[in-house]
Amino acid sequence: MLRQYLNILLITIYAGLPVCLNEYLNRPCDYVFAAVATGTLICPFVLFPALSGLYALLLGIFLYLPLWADVCHLLIYQTPLNSSSLTGLLYTNPQEAVEFIKNFLHGPILTITLFTLVWIITAVICISRTAPYRSPFIARGLAWSVLAVSALHLWASYIFIEDRFIPLRIFLNVKQLLQNDRELQKLRQEQKDYNFAPITSLLPNNEKQTYVIIIGESLHRRHMQLYGYNRPTTPRLSARKDLLAFNNVTAPHAATLPSLKEALSFADSFEATPEETKGSIIKYFNTADFTTFWLSNQYLGGLLDNQIALWGNEAAFTRFINHDYWGEHAAPFDQALLPLFKEALQNPAPKKLIILHLMGSHIQYKQRYPNNFAYFSAPTASAQEVAEYDNSVLYNDAVISAFLSELEKQTGIAALLYISDHGQDIEDTPESCHCHTPEKNTPPMLEIPFILWLSPEYKQKRPDLAARAAAALNKTYNTRDFIHTVIDLAGLSNRDFQTGKSIFSSDF
Ligand SMILES: [Zn+2]
Incomplete structure (x- = not known):
């Protein structure tokens, strides 16, 4: 019993x-x-x-x-x-x-x-x-x-x-x-089977080249000291004399997926079907014999509903380090990508494209930086949120600078291009929603930073492009055509590439 x-x-x-x-x-x-x-x-x-x-x-x-x-x-x-x-x-x-x-x-x-x-x-x-x-x-x-x-x-x-x-x-x-x-397998196979028309290069095939694209998140350039903001949010980048900061660049949409879908492929509409978006920037550089890296601190999600992650998986080396949906709980800080970035730089492949996808200044701002970057603060709730946003920009400044310092140690042709996927409407005013939403598309949601760094060897080997870039700082550009600019930067070309869509081109 x-x-x-x-x-x-x-x-x-x-x-x-x-x-x-x-x-x-x-x-x-x-x-x-x-x-x-x-x-x-x-x-x-x-x-x-x-x-x-x-x-x-x-x-x-x-x-x-x-x-x-x-x-x-x-x-x-x-x-x-x-x-x-x-x-x-x-x-x-x-x-x-x-x-x-x-x-x-x-x-x-x-x-x-x-x-x-x-x-x-x-x-x-x-x-x-x-x-x-x-x-x-x-x-x-x-x-x-x-x-x-x-x-x-x-x-x-x-x-x-x-x-x-x-x-x-x-x-x-x-x-x-x-x-x-x-x-998904069908889609992946189609992407795999898709072939770009032959790609030519301005540079010899054995020339050592490293191109780094950093995609930031929700950064409105007017919150950057580098773009004239009154708070010292980018002390490291502002101290450098070798950066080109473009003043009139906007994103096509005020949301990550539609914006990057256009920026990273030849698609002209964010509603483009998978059929139309088979050829991505990664695929293009794979085709041109580059070793590609996709290092992301953004969510992976279900691959079927995340075209960006699907493209990321086309890279020779793919890492997603963020296991949280939008980092609501505890996404890693962006600097966690640095060791992976160093590994990528040490890879002996002669030609590399490294894409870093950051969490940047995504809402919730105060989860985007470690405590020692909590530099700004304010007395009211609304102003405090702006201060936290600015702290995330300050941290982003340190992250970008750290990536750049590592890249600078490399020999050979190297370039780094930093953009944000879109901006953010974040002011201490009643009108500001402290958000980004494709329904509204206010100017702060679309005005993004666009920053270029070229290695001394790059400038020496491609003085023409370096000069054109320096002369284009005030040109109006939309990152809808971003893929053309990156292809131009790497000196590549094929029938999909339109010179007129690169901000560095004389045809632009
Ligand atoms: Zn975004």
């Missing part, structure tokens, strides 16, 4: 623990939901005692393992599992896989893993070894009623539970990803 009571206690704890843990992770806790879910999970033990062991094992696999994955993810990346991480996991590359495994080989994770496995195995053995006993009629009646009510409740609040109950959320996400997979 005592054994049976102990077994009931064990079953209750075993079924209730993952539910309570799930509630704990989904704060604020819903205790009613936790109690109903635990009660429901216990019912099959009451109704089918002979299958107790098997059912306990199924709970271990379908309840405990997803929660274990979620807890590990939370410990490693400070954010719960999301579609971005699952995509990363499904389409991982060798470098990412190694890093992922390394992450799992640290103390707390190993302890949790071991504890989970021991707990599941012990519970399954204990539950299955207790001789099957027939529950009283009244208990079985109650169990059927609870199951019936729960089934109704589950049906009625399906979406609520889907979002809230981690195991279900993970399974549904994976199901969605696998469903998308076939379409």
Whole structure:
């Protein structure tokens, strides 16, 4: 008898623990939901005692393992599992896989893993070894009623539970990803099979060349000291005498995806179909025998709905270090890309295109910089938000400068081009929304920095372009045509390239 009571206690704890843990992770806790879910999970033990062991094992696999994955993810990346991480996991590359495994080989994770496995195995053995006993009629009646009510409740609040109950959320996400997979593979294959017309180069094929494109985020140039802002937000870049800061460059749209979709391909509309956007900047440089790198601190998302990430995956070396959707929780600071950038620079390939995609000044601003960059502050909430934005610009100044210092150590032809994907409307005035949205497109949302650095060797080998660039500082340009400018910068050409669309061109 005592054994049976102990077994009931064990079953209750075993079924209730993952539910309570799930509630704990989904704060604020819903205790009613936790109690109903635990009660429901216990019912099959009451109704089918002979299958107790098997059912306990199924709970271990379908309840405990997803929660274990979620807890590990939370410990490693400070954010719960999301579609971005699952995509990363499904389409991982060798470098990412190694890093992922390394992450799992640290103390707390190993302890949790071991504890989970021991707990599941012990519970399954204990539950299955207790001789099957027939529950009283009244208990079985109650169990059927609870199951019936729960089934109704589950049906009625399906979406609520889907979002809230981690195991279900993970399974549904994976199901969605696998469903998308076939379409994605088709798209990837089409991108792979797409060929640009032959590309010619002004420079000999063995000439050492390094082109670095830094894509910033939500940076309105008028918040940069370099562009005349009254706060010292770019002390490092402003101190340099070898930068060309273009004054009249705008983004095509006030949102990341549509803006970059046009900037990084030959597509002229952000509504361009995948068919029209097969040829990206990465593909172009791959075709021209460049070794390409895509190093991103932005979200990966579901690849099917993120054309930019899909292009990023075409690079010879692709890394997405941000495991959080929009970094609402704790995205890495942009400087975390620096070691990867150094690795890319050390790669012995003679011709390289390195694209860095930053989190820059994306909302929430104060999560974009470490505490030692909290330099500006203000007394009112609105002004404080502007101050935090400016702190993110100050940090961005340090990040860009760090990348530039590394690039400067390189020999050979080198160039760095920095743009922001779009701007941000951020002033301490009642009209300013402190946002960017394609519905409004106010000038601050579109006015972006556009900064060029050329190595001494570049200037020596291509004095013509260097001179034209220096003379183009006040030209009006839209980054819709950005791909043409980058191709021009690298001295490449084919029938897709239109000189008139490069800001560095004499035809512009
Ligand atoms: Zn953006």
